[in-house]
Amino acid sequence: MIAPLSLQQLQQRFGGELLNGSIEFSAVCTDTRKLDNEALFVALRGENFDAHDFLGQLEGKVRGVVTEQPIEGSELPQWVVADTTIALGQIGLLCREQFDGPVIGITGSCGKTTVKEMLSAIFGQRHKVCVTQGNLNNHFGVPMTLFSLEPEHQVMIVEMGASGPDEIGYLCSIAKPQITAVNNVMPAHVEGFGSIDGIATAKGQIYTSLQNGGVAVVNADDNYADYWRGRMPEGVRTLEVGFGHQWAVHPDNIVLNALGCPAFDLVIEGVSHPVKLQLLGEHNVHNALVAAGCAYAAGIPVAEIAEGLSLAGSVGGRMQSFRGKSGAAVIDDSYNANPGSVSAAIELLAQRDGKKILVLGDMAELGPDADKSHREMGRLALERGIDQLFTLGPLSAAASIEFASGHQHNPRNFSEREALIQALVPELDEGTTVLVKGSRSARMELVVQALTDGN
Ligand code: ATP
Ligand code: UDP
Ligand code: MG
Numbered sequence: 001m002i003a004p005l006s007l008q009q010l011q012q013r014f015g016g017e018l019l020n021g022s023i024e025f026s027a028v029c030t031d032t033r034k035l036d037n038e039a040l041f042v043a044l045r046g047e048n049f050d051a052h053d054f055l056g057q058l059e060g061k062v063r064g065v066v067t068e069q070p071i072e073g074s075e076l077p078q079w080v081v082a083d084t085t086i087a088l089g090q091i092g093l094l095c096r097e098q099f100d101g102p103v104i105g106i107t108g109s110c111g112k113t114t115v116k117e118m119l120s121a122i123f124g125q126r127h128k129v130c131v132t133q134g135n136l137n138n139h140f141g142v143p144m145t146l147f148s149l150e151p152e153h154q155v156m157i158v159e160m161g162a163s164g165p166d167e168i169g170y171l172c173s174i175a176k177p178q179i180t181a182v183n184n185v186m187p188a189h190v191e192g193f194g195s196i197d198g199i200a201t202a203k204g205q206i207y208t209s210l211q212n213g214g215v216a217v218v219n220a221d222d223n224y225a226d227y228w229r230g231r232m233p234e235g236v237r238t239l240e241v242g243f244g245h246q247w248a249v250h251p252d253n254i255v256l257n258a259l260g261c262p263a264f265d266l267v268i269e270g271v272s273h274p275v276k277l278q279l280l281g282e283h284n285v286h287n288a289l290v291a292a293g294c295a296y297a298a299g300i301p302v303a304e305i306a307e308g309l310s311l312a313g314s315v316g317g318r319m320q321s322f323r324g325k326s327g328a329a330v331i332d333d334s335y336n337a338n339p340g341s342v343s344a345a346i347e348l349l350a351q352r353d354g355k356k357i358l359v360l361g362d363m364a365e366l367g368p369d370a371d372k373s374h375r376e377m378g379r380l381a382l383e384r385g386i387d388q389l390f391t392l393g394p395l396s397a398a399a400s401i402e403f404a405s406g407h408q409h410n411p412r413n414f415s416e417r418e419a420l421i422q423a424l425v426p427e428l429d430e431g432t433t434v435l436v437k438g439s440r441s442a443r444m445e446l447v448v449q450a451l452t453d454g455n
Pocket of ligand 2: 032043044048
């Protein structure tokens with residue numbers, strides 16, 4: 001936190017009831033297993049626990065408590081509220097209001113963490129950056145990011161995720177970003193939104209929440225670009241990024257090195273500087289353009305942006321390249337999967353020399369489109385010349401069937417991870433690239449582990 005806050009401040013601004021007087025606090029904690037005696041404890045309910053059940057243990061160990069039920073017989077100062085999750089956001093908002101520097105907000109279906117890390121690399125060259133840790137991008141994670149603001153910070157980068165219609169609007173109401181981007185819209189988490197149009201509207205709240213003077217970084221290549229342009233609030237400037245030369249931020253002369261890492265000239269409003277990404281895949285050129293647009297809107301010169309992008313390293317489980325068994329190249333993209341990111345992975349794999357094997361676990365949360373989407377991925381793998389497809393789980397069987405019908409062999413779909421690994425390992429040799437991908441729930445990192453163990 002930049003400066004201490006008090007319970008009284010919170011109660012006066014947001015209502016609720018104060019018990020046992022006010023206190024000042026300079027940190028927030030939500031887990032009784034990791035207490036801090038300078039902190040305010042906020043009792044949250046999760047899938048496994050209700051932290052209200054542990055409040056009796058807190059006497060003398062924290063400064064005060066935010067709770068939905070007064071703690072019986074306790075002398076701890078308490079702010080009693082109707083909803084502690086909302087209270088967490090309200091504390092986050094007060095932390096945000098202590099910060100004067102630029103705040104950048106990133107949402108989108110995939111690539112948010114990658115863009116966030118790119119921005120962190122760009123700004124980190126010359127600035128103290130407050131940035132979302134890991135993937136803490138929801139109504140718990142965004143307040144945590146706001147609590148982590150410290151006096152030395154000069155810029156804040158906030159990843160915002162959504163699995164339902166009004167979440168981005170809510171996150172913007174507490175983080176108040178002035179420079180925002182929707183990285184892309186793809187069918188991810190469709191179940192929570194109803195349709196892909198629903199996703200575009202929900203993510204567009206990152207633009208409609210902007211205040212006068214804000215900058216909207218728009219992915220001009222996205223199908224919804226026009227839809228968003230038509231909905232910008234007054235006084236918001238739009239900065240267009242895309243692959244075409246007509247856009248303010250665009251790439252020129254893209255080449256992929258032997259590993260599949262792109263190099264290109266970054267062009268912003270006519271000024272050009274070379275970038276050499278350390279990240280695999282052409283989709284990272286797009287991510288780089290969005291990061292570049294946001295950094296440029298915050299006043300960073302093109303050369304500094306280009307140099308920062310070239311420093312950005314890969315994030316665990318996102319297209320990381322390893323040497324695997326029998327000398328095969330193993331690309332770990334096991335962090336998550338939806339049709340957009342699987343397509344990007346197939347494109348990357350298609351460009352490799354030698355034998356190309358895709359190992360795909362189920363893509364989750366696709367709602368009624370699940371079967372069709374999996375079939376499309378099998379078809380795309382076939383069309384792009386992937387040599388073998390191994391799939392794990394009931395949904396991805398559809399991909400295997402589609403792929404195998406083109407190759408006229410039996411589908412290689414497995415219900416057990418071990419059986420898949422046993423069938424896969426004999427296929428590996430020095431000339432082979434294996435790309436492993438699947439939704440979080442498919443735990444495909446265990447396949448990567450098995451393929452790289454001992455190497
Ligand atoms: P989450 O919603 O889980 O927070 P995210 O939006 O933060 O995801 P990343 O973690 O950066 O996204 O990447 C997730 C997956 O999407 C990885 O497999 C990555 O390779 C792929 N990916 C990243 N950027 C793009 C892109 N622009 N287009 C397609 N796929 C992408
Ligand atoms: N919690 C706690 N003490 C415990 C177990 C849980 O304070 O011994 C808190 C935890 O930090 C979280 C809340 O209770 O804020 C709900 O926990 P759960 O594990 O259900 O939720 P998650 O953190 O997985 O969302
Ligand atoms: Mg993320």
